[in-house]
Amino acid sequence: MPTRQYQRLNLLFRLALVSVLTLGAARVILDNLKNNLSWSGDWIFEITRHSKYTVRVPIEVSEEETIEDGCNVFEGNWVWDNSSYPLYREEKCPFLVKQTTCLKNGRPDSFYQNWRWQPNSCNLPRFDGVKLLEMLRDKRLMFVGDSVQRSMFESMVCLVQSAIPNDVKRSLRRIPPRKIFKVEEFNATIEYYWAPFIIESISDHATNHTVLKRLVRLDSVAKHSREWEGADILIFESYIWWMYKPTINATYGSIDNILEYNVTTAYRLALETWANWIDSSINPTTQKIFFATMSPTHLWSWEWKPGTDGNCFNETRPIEGSYWGTGSSLDIMGIVEDVLGQLRTKVSVLNITQLSEFRKDGHTSVYGERKGKLLTKEQRSDPKNYADCIHWCLPGVPDAWNEILYALLLQDYRGQR
Ligand SMILES: *[C@@H]1O[C@H](CO)[C@@H](O)[C@H](O)[C@H]1NC(C)=O
Ligand SMILES: *[C@@H]1O[C@H](CO)[C@@H](O)[C@H](O)[C@H]1NC(C)=O
Ligand SMILES: *[C@@H]1O[C@H](CO)[C@@H](O)[C@H](O)[C@H]1NC(C)=O
Ligand SMILES: *[C@@H]1O[C@H](CO)[C@@H](O)[C@H](O)[C@H]1NC(C)=O
Ligand SMILES: *[C@@H]1O[C@H](CO)[C@@H](O)[C@H](O)[C@H]1NC(C)=O
Ligand SMILES: *[C@@H]1O[C@H](CO)[C@@H](O)[C@H](O)[C@H]1NC(C)=O
Ligand SMILES: *[C@@H]1O[C@H](CO)[C@@H](O)[C@H](O)[C@H]1NC(C)=O
Ligand SMILES: *[C@@H]1O[C@H](CO)[C@@H](O)[C@H](O)[C@H]1NC(C)=O
Numbered sequence: 001m002p003t004r005q006y007q008r009l010n011l012l013f014r015l016a017l018v019s020v021l022t023l024g025a026a027r028v029i030l031d032n033l034k035n036n037l038s039w040s041g042d043w044i045f046e047i048t049r050h051s052k053y054t055v056r057v058p059i060e061v062s063e064e065e066t067i068e069d070g071c072n073v074f075e076g077n078w079v080w081d082n083s084s085y086p087l088y089r090e091e092k093c094p095f096l097v098k099q100t101t102c103l104k105n106g107r108p109d110s111f112y113q114n115w116r117w118q119p120n121s122c123n124l125p126r127f128d129g130v131k132l133l134e135m136l137r138d139k140r141l142m143f144v145g146d147s148v149q150r151s152m153f154e155s156m157v158c159l160v161q162s163a164i165p166n167d168v169k170r171s172l173r174r175i176p177p178r179k180i181f182k183v184e185e186f187n188a189t190i191e192y193y194w195a196p197f198i199i200e201s202i203s204d205h206a207t208n209h210t211v212l213k214r215l216v217r218l219d220s221v222a223k224h225s226r227e228w229e230g231a232d233i234l235i236f237e238s239y240i241w242w243m244y245k246p247t248i249n250a251t252y253g254s255i256d257n258i259l260e261y262n263v264t265t266a267y268r269l270a271l272e273t274w275a276n277w278i279d280s281s282i283n284p285t286t287q288k289i290f291f292a293t294m295s296p297t298h299l300w301s302w303e304w305k306p307g308t309d310g311n312c313f314n315e316t317r318p319i320e321g322s323y324w325g326t327g328s329s330l331d332i333m334g335i336v337e338d339v340l341g342q343l344r345t346k347v348s349v350l351n352i353t354q355l356s357e358f359r360k361d362g363h364t365s366v367y368g369e370r371k372g373k374l375l376t377k378e379q380r381s382d383p384k385n386y387a388d389c390i391h392w393c394l395p396g397v398p399d400a401w402n403e404i405l406y407a408l409l410l411q412d413y414r415g416q417r
Contacts, residue, residue: 010246013327016299016389017211017244059134061414064125071122073404074351078115078318078358086113086395087127087403088162093394095157095172095181098374099147102393105367105374111316112362112393117355117400124407129163132406135413136188142228145237146196148295150179151391152235153192155398156405157181160190176206178227191231195224196241199270203241207372211244218252218261218269225277232287235350235405236274239294239332240390242267264331271339279344288412290405292350293336297327298360298389313365313383318358328353348408352401362397363389 067073090096090103090113103110117124143153160183161170169184177194194206200223201216203209228234242248247260252269261269282289298304298312303326304319333353340347356362365387366380379386392398 013297013299014244016297017240056134056137059131059410059413061410064123065410066414067124067407067411068122071119073119073122073124073407074355075121076117076119076355077320078355079118080114081116082114084126085116087399088158088395090395092162093158095161096154096394097150099364099369099391100151100154100394100396102364102367102396105364106380107365107367107393109316112359112397113395115318115359117403124403125410127159127163127403127406129160131410132160133164133183133186133188135409136190136233137186138188139232140189140191140230141233141235142191142193142231143235143237144193144195144198144224144228145235145292146194146239146241147391148240149235149237149292150192150194151394152237152292152398152401153179153181153190155394155396156190156402158394159399159402177204193224193227196238197270198224198236198238198274200224211241214241214244214248215258216248216250216266216270217255218250218266219273221273221277225281229281233290233409234287235290235292237292237295238270240297242332243327243329264329264335267332268335268339271335275339275343278347282345284345288409289345289347290350290408291336291340291347292401293333293353294328295390295392296325296353296357296359298325298363299327300325301360304360311365311383311387312360312363312389313387315361315363315365317361319360320358323357324354325357328357350401350405350408352404355400356397359392359397362392363387364391364393365389367393 090101098105102112141156143149143156157172160181164170164183171182171184173180173182179192181190182188194204196203196209197216198221199216199218200220201214203211203214204224242263246263248263248266249258250261250266250269251258278289298315301308301310301312301315304323336349340349366375366383368388368391369375370379370386370388375386
């Protein structure tokens, strides 16, 4: 790629990141208000008790529900399926944050909700929330990462909650930097933990953080990992926060010795710190670890439609044929592969990048938030500056990530018996 174009890409990438990864004081105040006024204490939402599922039911896994040997579930295509998708209704899931509720925020089309991911050489089992909860009985499933990972958490919560009757007790509790969803009758917990770099950084406050000032501690993960220790299933993800500039301020060893690192170097060191924790603390017989690869961005329409100068705004169909955007760094992907390859502990890759690359239509664009607030009418009419082509609408693309996660968990569960 010519240097000038590369520099342009880089600058645009930075501008886009700042606009959507900066949460200001407004959000913090808003959160406090909400916490104090509409919710009692930490409990954001609660539904009353029932006792339908107190008895453990063995999970039957039929032939159709198993993934055939050798099938790569990440290779395939999106199939139009408006009879069974979406798997839940946006308006029926009270746990969605307003960043993801595109229809409610005014998006005119809902086509992005009607696509099913179809692997080339096998079928995915249909998502069954009760089966998932049975697998999670007396267990904790935890998503760790940034706001993209948070949408995977929210998607999972909505998928599960739409599958159980209304009178089954469930709750969503916020203990920053965690969000905890619990279904009492299964004693099953689905959690989210904010750690945009996985390792420690000055951006670890759940709401007061900005991508403009980044400082990471490449050798430190303990403050976070203490909170991850008891989880039975962990899904890690970290990418977009690294990509704001080609270099990043970081410490390794003494916290007074701040140096500018090449992002690729820093990412590798960070992942190795995480990998050391995995190898020294995870019990592979009782704990399962996943790593989700980068969630793609669709910031420049010239990448899929040469000659145009837009972004993901107004896109209503997935890309067909092969496509990989420049926003998904192959260097970082290679590092992920390397580091995971060197682990002694088994970590399964949720390689969601390619399948999500096709989904230029799935982003929140102007039907989401900026700095913790929904866009104004004026901002909405200026998609060039205000479209968010990083985050995803829900229901939408992250549901497919969870369908795959579910399929892999089911596969594992069957293997154990
Ligand atoms: C956010 O963090 C910055 C620096 O860490 C601090 O100066 C500021 O007061 C914080 N804002 C709020 C609303 O807590
Ligand atoms: C909400 O409560 C917290 C303590 O529980 C307090 O620090 C904060 O100021 C309150 N916020 C508002 C907006 O009243
Ligand atoms: C589903 O999609 C088909 C093909 O585009 C269309 O003809 C049909 O009206 C759609 N059905 C619903 C319920 O939207
Ligand atoms: C509920 O699940 C937690 C793990 O999330 C476990 O430690 C606890 O023992 C379980 N409680 C019961 C009553 O089984
Ligand atoms: C690193 O920190 C210094 C001092 O705060 C700042 O001038 C520089 O721009 C930072 N570098 C990056 C890549 O953010
Ligand atoms: C920084 O990373 C780039 C790739 O992203 C690489 O080409 C370059 O050589 C690296 N520079 C240093 C000093 O490591
Ligand atoms: C959105 O796309 C449609 C056709 O796909 C086009 O007619 C319309 O002008 C576009 N709107 C904007 C604001 O670009
Ligand atoms: C993920 O899949 C892509 C192909 O879509 C491949 O190039 C890449 O190496 C895979 N990454 C990992 C970590 O396995």
